[in-house]
Amino acid sequence: MNKYYIASILWACLILGLTLTPGKSLPDVDLFSYDKLGHAGIFAIQAYLFVSGIYFDKKSVTFSVLVGLLITLVYGAGIEVAQEFIPDRGMEFMDLVANCAGSIIGISVFYISYKKNWQ
Template identity: 55%
Template sequence: MLNKYLIGSIGWAILILILTLTPGKSVPDLSIFSYDKLGHGFVFFVLAFLLISGLYENLKDSVRRKHAVYIGMLIAATYGFLIEAAQSIIPDRSMEAYDAVANIAGSFLGLLLFNIRNKLKA
């Protein structure tokens, strides 16, 4: 069953897909993302946190929960890399290695926040 975190992560992933695979000339210039790499990192930070939280809450067994945490981070990081690779075939877009690195770093930060939150709850 999907919990609120998994539903949120699916919605967030769809939003990322739409925004990142839109042809370049159709994308509005948003000043909030003037620091491009921070924007990339933030978007995948949120995705990883939601995805990890959702997978973790769906499982009761502690061993499976531990695996779910790393699987969620891996899914978010891989998604970030694949999004960048897919941009190479979109008009007026291109794959940027540093964007992929920022996406992956954001995913790791989502994992870090999840771990901090869980330690504070314990």
């Protein structure tokens, strides 16, 4: 298991812990004054780490991007659905959009960062 997989798993656990904590249990800290940017940011990091892990394992850009995108989109959607069952939390469509946008941004950063290695 490469370092990107490990980082991706740890980051996914952090996201899960933060997003599935009951609303009243969350600290009243304004860490992300723009909630949707926060969602996009954490999912950009998740997607970048995960796609990097797949790439360094499989060495296929197309496979890495497609699988990474699919898994991070499903993960983001799954978290939003799961929040429906958490006290003082709820599914928000715009959070889902921000999660998806972040995943696409993270994969784009990966693509731009490693493109020079593919030529």
